[in-house]
Structure formats: structure tokens, C-alpha cells
Amino acid sequence: MRNPATSLLAVATLLIAGCATQHPQNAEEFRRAVPGAFMAKTETFEVKRSFRDVAETFQRKAPECLNVRIRTTSQTTTSYQVIVTSYKPTVVATKERAELHVQQHHEKGVMKVTKEPEGGYYLLVVDAYPVDRNMTRVQWFGPSRGYDVLIRAVKGWASGENLGCPDLTKIG
Amino acid sequence: MRTGRGARGHWALALAVGLLGGCSGMKPYPNSLEPNLQIRTETKSGSVFSGVRAAVGIHRVDERCQIEYLGTVDLDKPTVAVGIPADRASYLVFDFASSSFLGGTRSRITQETVLRPRPGYSYEIVASYKDDIYNVVIREVHPGTGASRAIELRRLSCRGAA
Numbered sequence: 001m002r003n004p005a006t007s008l009l010a011v012a013t014l015l016i017a018g019c020a021t022q023h024p025q026n027a028e029e030f031r032r033a034v035p036g037a038f039m040a041k042t043e044t045f046e047v048k049r050s051f052r053d054v055a056e057t058f059q060r061k062a063p064e065c066l067n068v069r070i071r072t073t074s075q076t077t078t079s080y081q082v083i084v085t086s087y088k089p090t091v092v093a094t095k096e097r098a099e100l101h102v103q104q105h106h107e108k109g110v111m112k113v114t115k116e117p118e119g120g121y122y123l124l125v126v127d128a129y130p131v132d133r134n135m136t137r138v139q140w141f142g143p144s145r146g147y148d149v150l151i152r153a154v155k156g157w158a159s160g161e162n163l164g165c166p167d168l169t170k171i172g
Numbered sequence: 173m174r175t176g177r178g179a180r181g182h183w184a185l186a187l188a189v190g191l192l193g194g195c196s197g198m199k200p201y202p203n204s205l206e207p208n209l210q211i212r213t214e215t216k217s218g219s220v221f222s223g224v225r226a227a228v229g230i231h232r233v234d235e236r237c238q239i240e241y242l243g244t245v246d247l248d249k250p251t252v253a254v255g256i257p258a259d260r261a262s263y264l265v266f267d268f269a270s271s272s273f274l275g276g277t278r279s280r281i282t283q284e285t286v287l288r289p290r291p292g293y294s295y296e297i298v299a300s301y302k303d304d305i306y307n308v309v310i311r312e313v314h315p316g317t318g319a320s321r322a323i324e325l326r327r328l329s330c331r332g333a334a
Contacts (some may be wrong), residue, residue: 064325072279149304157303164300166309169267169279 017073023114025120027101030122034141041144046137047159051130054138055091055098057157058128062089062100065153069107072169074155083109087168100126100154123147126154147171198259201230201243208289213247214300215268222272224301230256231263233286237330239263258291263328266308268301283308285325294309296320 024030034040047054066089074081084107092099105120106112124142131137136157140151151165156162215224226247227288231239240311244267245254256262265289270278289295292315310323 152303153305162305162307164302164305165283167270167279167281167301167304167306169281170304 008093017053023116025115025117027099027122027125030125031127031141035124040142041145042139042141044139045155046131046135046139048134049136049158049160050134050138051098051128053160054128054136054158055093057160057163058100058126059091059093061157061163061165062091062102065089066102066168068168070168081109085168086120087123090119096129098128100124100128102119102150124150124154125159175199198227198229198244199241201245201254203243203245203254204254207255208258208293209254209256209295209297210248211245211247211252211254212297213252214298214302215269216302218303219272222270223306224268224270226299226301227267228254228299229265229267230254231265233261233263233328238270238326239328241268250325256287256289258289261288265332266299266306268299268306270301281306283325284327285310286328287323287326295323 009036010016024033029041033153034042066087069084069086072083072085074083086107088103088104088105090099090101090103092101101122103117103120104123105116124140124147126138126140128139129139136153136158142151150168153164153166155163156164211228213226215226216313217224227244228247229244230242232242233239245252264285266283266285267280268282271278273283283299287295287306287310290312294313294315296311296313298307298309300309308325310325311320312323313320
């Protein structure tokens, strides 16, 4: 039995990639691909928090929460499947923008159909921009379904209201 | 490695009930030292058909950065007092195990940290799992003044962990 999360990801990545011709190979390509892709979306919101605090929170929480390997198994009476997935967060902060990239690499159990960027397929890109001293605008690009817990966690980091980590066994 | 599992059948339901009922099969931590950790646990699965169980595994870390598993404390009460050796490193692994009664699915996720308690100090820990978001927050409390400060979580690193 195929893991529903994996199936969803496979469909989403293919759609983002434009019918499997090429998957975005860097964060900028991913930003450009998401708005027109099925099962992908972008959203913008503002938080009453300084840009510096938001960037600092991304830098602190991303490695703590998202630098993980997840092992999932699916079992029926006739099949048994093991999928091992590693996640790689990257934070790039300048005075103008703080970026959080999340990449996903299947170490085991999922076939690759397009060229995978170094570090894994891009799953989520979050950009934070200063608006004024105590206001920051945040825009994320990612899947429209199945990754709610990841999006909620990043929103919590941006607002400072919830600094917990997403349970990445619950995606999909 | 953090794990998730989907399974169907009566055995899965029986296992889920067993886990939630306290038959985790883990070695209990002796917890014979004077308590210096107060662990408050908050769990909420987000569904009446699922449950979350929290526990903390306690490991000794020696000078060569080798770890020895000492046992697990079930965090099955709102607050649990635990004693770990002061002035030496312990490796704490907070484990959140969730089970769904209807789908027969279960998963677990862990949050680890190295903690070296200072003699005389106490540590207030909040371990939470709410709606698939988990967190462990540690505060060190001064024995005389009661003033507290946040302690960053530290991954086990053989360069200076112990």
C-alpha cells in the first residue's frame, strides 16, 4: 500500500514541475513555479513582530525542528513498505529578506522521476520582509494540501505565538 | 530517527490500547535521586478518536560522550518530579506517541536535549504536544531567589556535550 502522504507529494511535485519535465532546482525557481501549479499555493500575511525577531526565530527553530529523518511504514495483509525521508532546512538572512527553505529527500521507498536538486526537492519556501519597526510581512510558497502542520508551525514561529516543532510524521 | 506507522487490523488496535494503557514495555527509570526536574506535560491530540502519550527517556552521558540508557519515565500525570544527577550531563529524550483508534495508525516523534543540572538548582520543564505540534521548554530556577532563565535545547554532540 502506498503511503497517502507520499502519493500526495508525488502528485504535487509533478504538478509543480509542470508535468514532470523538470522540478525546480533552487528556491527562486520554486517561487516562480508555485503560483501557476495545481495543488500548490502561496499566501502572504503580516505579523506584529520585528523583522529581526522573525529572522532570528527562523534561524533558531529551523535546524532544531526540521533537520530530521522520518521513517514511515505502511502495512497491509499483503504488503509492507518502508519510506525514509530526510528534511533539510536552510535559512538565508539579509537586511532586506529572511528566507527559509525546506527540502525533502526520500532516502528509501520512493522512486524519483525528475532531477532532484542537491539536498532534496523543494517543499516549502518562506520569505520574511521588514514592513516597519514592529511589523513583518511573510510569504510562503508550498503545497496547498497535506502539509498543514508544517505551515502552522512556521506561522507560529513568525508570529512568536507558538515555537513548537511540527510532527512531520503527520504530513499528508 | 523519528517514526510514523500506518497499520490496520486488530493487532494494531490492541497495540494502541496497550500503549495508551501503560504497557509501553520500556524499562522504568529508577528515579531514586532528589527531584530536580519538574516536568509539566500538556497533550492534546486534536481528535476524540486519537490519543497522545508522552514519556522521557533518560540516558547517562560519560566523559567520552558515550550514552547509557537508564530508563523511561511516563509523563502520564500533569506534573511529574524526576531526579537526575547534578553536575554531569544527562541526555533526555522526550517521546510523543500518538495513536488513532479508528484508522489503526500510530506514530512517534522525539525531542532530545542534553542537560547538565547545576547543583542546588531546579529545572521546570514543559513538554507539550498539541494538534501535531510539539515543544519542550526548559527553565532553570535559582535556589535562593527563585529567578528563572530559559535553557536552550542542545543536541548530543561529542564535542563538549559531556
